[in-house]
Amino acid sequence: MNLAVLLIASGIILLAAYKIYGAFVYKRFGLNNDNPAPSHTHRDGVDYEPSKPIVVLGHHFASIAGAGPIVGPIIAVSFGWIPAVIWILVGGIFFGAVHDLGSLAASLRADGKSIGVMIRNQIGLPGKQLFILFSFSTLILVIGVFADIIAKTFVSNPGVASASISFIVLAIIFGSFSRRLKHQKHAFLLLTIIGVILMYLFVYLGTLFPFILDYKVWIACLLIYAFIASVTPVSLLLQPRDYLNSYLLYGLIIAAVLGVLIANPEIQMPNEIRMKSEDLGYIFPVLFVTIACGAISGFHSLVASGTTSKQLDRVSDAKLVGFGGMLIESFLAIIAVGAVAILSRGEYLSRFSTDGPVALFSTGLGGMISSLGVSENFAVGFVALTVSAFALTTLDTCTRLARFTLQEYFEDVPHPAAEKIASNRFISTGIVVLFSVLLLLSGEFTTLWPIFGSANQLLAALALLTISVWLIKKKVNATFVTIPMFFMFTVTLASLGLFAWKNFQDEVYVLSLIAALLFILAISLLVLAFKSLKKEALAASKT
Secondary structure, X not given: OEHHHHHHHHHHHHHHHHHHHHHHHHHHOOOOOOOOOHXXXXXXXXXXXXXXXXXXXXXXXXXXXXXXXXXXXXXXXXXOHHHHHHHHHHHHHHHHHHHHHHHHHHHHOOOOOOHHHHHHHHOOHHHHHHHHXXXXXXXXXXXXXXXXXXXXXXXXXXXXXXHHHHHHHHHHHHHHHHHHOOOOHHHHHHHHHHHHHHHHHHHHHHHHOOOOOOHHHHHHHHHHHHXXXXXXXXXXXXXXXXXXHHHHHHHHHHHHHHHHHHHOOEOOXXXXXXXXXXXXXXXXXXXXXXXXOOOOOHHHHHHHHHOHHHOEOOHHHHHHHHHHHHHHHHHHHXXXXXXXXXXXXXXXXXXXXXXXXXHHHHHHHHHHHHHHOOOHHHHHHHHHHHHHHHHHHHHHHHHHHHHHHHHHHHOOOOOHHHHHHHHOHHHHHHHHHHHHHHHHHHOOHHHXXXXXXXXXXXXXXXXXXXXXXXXXXXXOOOHHHHHHHHHHHHHHXXXXXXXXXXXXXXXXXXXXXXXXXXXXXXXXXXXXXXXXXXXXXXXXXXX
8 A cells, every 4th residue: 555545545534524523522512602711711821821723732732742643653553554543543533532622621611720620520529639649640750751751862862952942942032022912913923934944943053053961960951941831921931832843743744744745655564453462462452552642642631621721712712722633643643653654564573673663753754754855864863853852842741730730639628838839830830840850869750651551541531531421411412422431441441450460470569559559540430420420310300
């Protein structure tokens, strides 16, 4: 099969899904502009700030993407490229896009609060406390792991460090000007063009002027940066940096499509479905945990209900940002599959074991982009830098999200110290950074990371559960949400059960215990949800 045919067919399917199924889901969630968005009713200039839909899409897409839709699909190709493509398309349209838009819609109806607060409103306070503790722990783990990954990347490739620092400075300048030009459409467009040109220039200059520091110094710098990014106004640093960075991924996608059309490569990997991978295990549930970003990822619910819902200018922008952002990520995941599907299975396995997924993606896609007339070394470097740049986006977004979850946890604790944490963003962010430092110093993040895949999909299942309860209580037919919800719970519980048993056999008791606790958490929240619905039904029958 020709790779260009796969990309074109996937693009058409995703566009049709956005127009048809996206409109259906948007209507079912009852979204409209009858009421102002939380960015207007709770505007504070720090977290709540109404912004242009293209800017919010850039922030949202940059935050949810990162390396996830690249690494996961490339690993999952071990089962064959066909099951990977099917799950990306089916999962992205009927699971991920529904999950993302649903999380955003429910948050918009809850003053821009996170999934944790929605669980309190729909299921009860114990459910909220359990969920927030879980999501906070997951975010701290992500902060620790990505701080380590970025620091090591900066040490091994100082040019990436130079470009990343330049991006931050550019974002602050861009944010300062865009705040003044918010209502001048043409001026903002010109500012965007200049910003994107400078960003791509800095990619090149980074290779000429590398910035060299020690690993520990980079860790300290990254956590200081994450603290600053969490407490400064969203429109000054986080939003413009993500917005400009999104053009790196847009450029990568456009270059990839054009490169494939010109190079016209054939898919060399066999058209087969392998029910078991030698390294990963059985296709169920491993495929559905390995491909998260690109199909459905619980982390997206934290972004949608954490930062994105506070920035939408109008409620109607939710379809473009939530549903559309997910489908763009699905298309990126299809490109990732295509980058390795042009290899024979033997070459894929050999190069994957020696180079890793990011390098495999960079060389595969870079080779096709070079058909546009640029050198292959430059093309490969551009792809690798684009992937690395988004790791920093994940770091600062997760720090802000962890701050939100911590503040929301202490909102319901009647104590003066709790009130300080809930109301003071500097104190709450300081606690987040402190936990991240302790995790990094302990070195336990490397031990805990293998369970992230299952924990992430559990987040997705719990977000879908919350959205389902919300819709059912509104007397809306929630089948389009409950089917994905039950499937994700089945996947997650099966994955956690297998993970706990395997680690118990390998005598890795810490991971086995954590997996068992997450299994219990999922069951507990399911029970609390059904009790809440039963209570609602009883109250309705009495009236």
